[in-house]
Amino acid sequence: TLYQSISELPTNINFDFIIAGGGTAGAVVANRLSEVSRYQVLLLEAGPSDAGVINSEIPFLQTTLIGGPYDWNYTTTPQEGLNGRSIPYTRGKILGGSSSINFMFYTRGASADYDRWASVTGDSGWSWQNMKKYFLKNERLVPPADGHDTRGQYDPAVHSTTGMTMVSLPNYPQTTLDNRTIQASKQLGGDFKFNLDDNDGSELGLSWNQVTVGNGKRSSSSTSYLSEQYMSRMNLHVVLNTHVTRILPSSSPDRFNPRDPTFKTIEVVTTLRPGSPLLLRASKEIILSAGSIGSTQILLNSGVGDSKELSAVGITPLVDIPSVGKNLSDHPLLQAVWEVNSTETFDSFLQSPELQAAAFVEWQTRKTGPLTSNGANQLAWLRIPDNSSLWKSYPDPSSGRSAPQLELVFSNSGGLSGLPGAHITIGVALPSVLSRGSITLRSNNPLDAPLINPNLIGHPYDAQAMLAGLRSAQRFLSAPAFADYVLSHVYPFTQETIDSDETVLETMGNFIQTSWHPVGTLAMSRKGADHGVVDPDLRVKGLKGVRVVDASIMPYIPAAHTQAPVYAIAERASDLIKAYWS
Numbered sequence: 355t356l357y358q359s360i361s362e363l364p365t366n367i368n369f370d371f372i373i374a375g376g377g378t379a380g381a382v383v384a385n386r387l388s389e390v391s392r393y394q395v396l397l398l399e400a401g402p403s404d405a406g407v408i409n410s411e412i413p414f415l416q417t418t419l420i421g422g423p424y425d426w427n428y429t430t431t432p433q434e435g436l437n438g439r440s441i442p443y444t445r446g447k448i449l450g451g452s453s454s455i456n457f458m459f460y461t462r463g464a465s466a467d468y469d470r471w472a473s474v475t476g477d478s479g480w481s482w483q484n485m486k487k488y489f490l491k492n493e494r495l496v497p498p499a500d501g502h503d504t505r506g507q508y509d510p511a512v513h514s515t516t517g518m519t520m521v522s523l524p525n526y527p528q529t530t531l532d533n534r535t536i537q538a539s540k541q542l543g544g545d546f547k548f549n550l551d552d553n554d555g556s557e558l559g560l561s562w563n564q565v566t567v568g569n570g571k572r573s574s575s576s577t578s579y580l581s582e583q584y585m586s587r588m589n590l591h592v593v594l595n596t597h598v599t600r601i602l603p604s605s606s607p608d609r610f611n612p613r614d615p616t617f618k619t620i621e622v623v624t625t626l627r628p629g630s631p632l633l634l635r636a637s638k639e640i641i642l643s644a645g646s647i648g649s650t651q652i653l654l655n656s657g658v659g660d661s662k663e664l665s666a667v668g669i670t671p672l673v674d675i676p677s678v679g680k681n682l683s684d685h686p687l688l689q690a691v692w693e694v695n696s697t698e699t700f701d702s703f704l705q706s707p708e709l710q711a712a713a714f715v716e717w718q719t720r721k722t723g724p725l726t727s728n729g730a731n732q733l734a735w736l737r738i739p740d741n742s743s744l745w746k747s748y749p750d751p752s753s754g755r756s757a758p759q760l761e762l763v764f765s766n767s768g769g770l771s772g773l774p775g776a777h778i779t780i781g782v783a784l785p786s787v788l789s790r791g792s793i794t795l796r797s798n799n800p801l802d803a804p805l806i807n808p809n810l811i812g813h814p815y816d817a818q819a820m821l822a823g824l825r826s827a828q829r830f831l832s833a834p835a836f837a838d839y840v841l842s843h844v845y846p847f848t849q850e851t852i853d854s855d856e857t858v859l860e861t862m863g864n865f866i867q868t869s870w871h872p873v874g875t876l877a878m879s880r881k882g883a884d885h886g887v888v889d890p891d892l893r894v895k896g897l898k899g900v901r902v903v904d905a906s907i908m909p910y911i912p913a914a915h916t917q918a919p920v921y922a923i924a925e926r927a928s929d930l931i932k933a934y935w936s
């Protein structure tokens with residue numbers, strides 16, 4: 355049942371599980387736990403429904419969701435590595451969470467990313483070998499909207515066609531770019547070699563991009579795990595417009611010796627009108643799935659965190675876990691634009707209201723055409739060469755020798771630059787970083803946005819790696835396949851300045867943005883470790899009754915756009931919770 359307001363929720367139900375946050379992970383957990391008909395499951399979401407939000411349905415309109423009503427509209431603290439800029443930090447505030455507003459890349463990461471999680475947690479359940487089945491449980495591979503022959507563009511052996519969230523190969527061709535990129539990969543070989551499928555655990559090389567799009571529309575955790583057939587379950591209750599502020603201990607624990615207090619009460623306020631908080635009780639567990647920022651804030655509001663920092667903002671500390679909110683990791687992104695010799699790039703579409711209107715009619719009638727595209731048909735995952743002088747000064751942040759340190763994403767337009775003319779954009783991102791940031795409270799008002807410091811390019815390695823990524827992008831464009839095509843670099847540097855390491859290092863901070871992949875703030879660690887927040891079964895250490903299931907539990911950021919990892923975490927977490935209570 356779907357309720358628009360907490361006041362509509364029947365008061366006579368005894369909820370076994372209450373899940374805070376109806377986002378990517380929360381929707382999975384709500385679906386899987388409500389498969390057990392004797393469990394009453396309550397999912398609480400601060401945002402509204404995604405039903406009928408056409409900008410969320412149409413893949414191409416992804417960027418229009420940034421900064422709008424379905425965004426929490428956070429801003430970071432001033433970022434030293436970004437020349438002191440504070441930047442917008444988008445998170446989905448809508449059913450489906452960030453999966454309803456993200457850019458739909460479907461990337462699982464390197465096998466070594468999961469093996470590293472297994473090794474730091476001491477739980478082989480997090481290894482690639484074991485996590486594979488959870489990726490398959492989540493994925494339903496479907497044909498692309500343009501019906502093109504996808505043979506040779508992916509490896510069917512590592513995909514599932516029977517899971518929940520729809521995944522497809524590119525849905526609309528980037529005519530002038532797709533073939534050139536494949537040709538360049540053949541001509542250059544080496545680190546740019548063609549990789550049939552970057553989702554088989556070995557990412558290195560150039561691959562076709564897989565996206566969470568099905569039948570020409572976005573497939574989100576809401577459209578898949580909370581679709582009508584599941585919402586009709588009598589034991590699944592989803593309440594929208596409900597902000598979770600805190601979790602509360604059952605009986606007041608002794609401050610100096612809390613002895614694992616039990617938290618089974620959750621405090622909420624409706625976002626629809628001013629009013630006093632309401633309390634709800636879970637008889638089995640509270641599950642925090644409010645995302646890296648939301649779940650962290652709920653714990654801090656509740657007095658679970660660094661006791662000194664909490665006292666400083668006027669919150670009574672209940673359980674001292676200094677790691678709460680630390681270890682924030684994200685992928686910095688620099689979009690570099692080159693002018694090209696063409697009249698057929700996506701720029702002409704971006705600059706023509708007539709073409710867009712026609713595309714809208716095509717999408718409405720057939721769910722095909724340019725609007726089914728997320729704008730990126732290929733990507734490359736690379737390593738910085740072993741003989742680079744960087745390794746004399748810095749450790750390798752990647753999870754292993756088969757995991758990438760650089761990512762390049764290819765788009766057939768000037769994208770964000772907004773420049774007139776025809777372009778190619780290469781998004782340069784860092785899949786592994788040495789910077790770590792934090793989330794802390796601004797005040798003791800639970801509705802105040804927290805202080806978010808992703809510390810982008812906060813470590814000198816990250817700056818040098820970004821420079822190396824830009825040089826890789828230039829090297830790729832030097833292939834014969836681009837010889838009569840790529841004219842000059844036009845953004846954010848100029849053809850004259852791009853080759854100066856000094857200029858690039860000094861000015862790139864003015865342009866680098868986030869890839870919107872914050873993770874790690876409630877990281878898993880071994881049982882008994884003196885750091886970390888949740889145990890390998892995702893229970894908050896030192897508390898009874900509370901688990902965290904979302905991007906915040908990742909101890910290290912994977913070399914992946916983070917939704918597929920979150921889906922797999924949520925599928926495994928659901929199994930762990932079911933096994934515990936069965």
Ligand SMILES: Cc1cc2nc3c(=O)[nH]c(=O)nc-3n(C[C@H](O)[C@H](O)[C@H](O)COP(=O)(O)OP(=O)(O)OC[C@H]3O[C@@H](n4cnc5c(N)ncnc54)[C@H](O)[C@@H]3O)c2cc1C
Pocket residue numbers: 374375376377378379380398399400401420444445446447448449450451452453455456457458459460461596597598599643644645646647648649652869870871872903904905906914915916917918920
């Ligand atoms: C603009 C953008 C583009 C992205 N592009 C990609 C991409 O192309 N591919 C990819 O793999 N990943 C992408 N990501 C990242 C990916 O979407 C996220 O890592 C993933 O969805 C996070 O899942 P989650 O469950 O941890 O959090 P979310 O999906 O964000 O879910 C958290 C939910 O909790 C709710 N919530 C928060 N606080 C509270 C509260 N106090 N009370 C009640 N509810 C609350 C939120 O409204 C939200 O619905 C992108 C993200 C963004 C923002």
